[in-house]
Amino acid sequence: xxxxxxxxxxxxxxxxxxxxxxxxxxxAEEKKSRWKLPLGLVATGVAGAAVLVxxxxxxxxxxxxxxxxxxSYQVCLGCGIKRLFDEKRFRAYGPYSYDLNKLVAxxxxxxxxxVQQRPA
Numbered sequence: 703x704x705x706x707x708x709x710x711x712x713x714x715x716x717x718x719x720x721x722x723x724x725x726x727x728x729x730a731e732e733k734k735s736r737w738k739l740p741l742g743l744v745a746t747g748v749a750g751a752a753v754l755v756x757x758x759x760x761x762x763x764x765x766x767x768x769x770x771x772x773x774s775y776q777v778c779l780g781c782g783i784k785r786l787f788d789e790k791r792f793r794a795y796g797p798y799s800y801d802l803n804k805l806v807a808x809x810x811x812x813x814x815x816x817v818q819q820r821p822a
Contacts, residue, residue, distance in 0.1 A: 759783070761798065773806055 759781040
């Protein structure tokens with residue numbers, strides 16, 4: 703013989719006993735609580751995907767500096783975008799661009815602008 707109490711069944715009790723003791727109500731509560739974790743994970747995943755789509759690559763993993771025609775640059779390993787690199791300070795600088803020629807032109811334009819601004 704089993705013990706009786708809220709939510710427990712007696713030996714040989716039928717479905718009517720389950721309804722009276724509240725056993726089916728517990729199952730409904732368990733079903734609701736089971737969905738909280740997966741829905742939370744789905745919501746987190748959707749939010750992360752939305753940020754990735756709206757923001758794009760964060761350029762966290764950059765390659766070692768590469769030298770090409772007297773200019774050094776780094777490449778993002780995630781998306782392939784390039785950024786100029788200063789070997790003396792060992793730091794990346796300037797804008798990001800997929801076209802290295804644009805970066806070189808930006809650097810040359812910046813150097814010409816600095817020469818023009820210096821007082822004599």
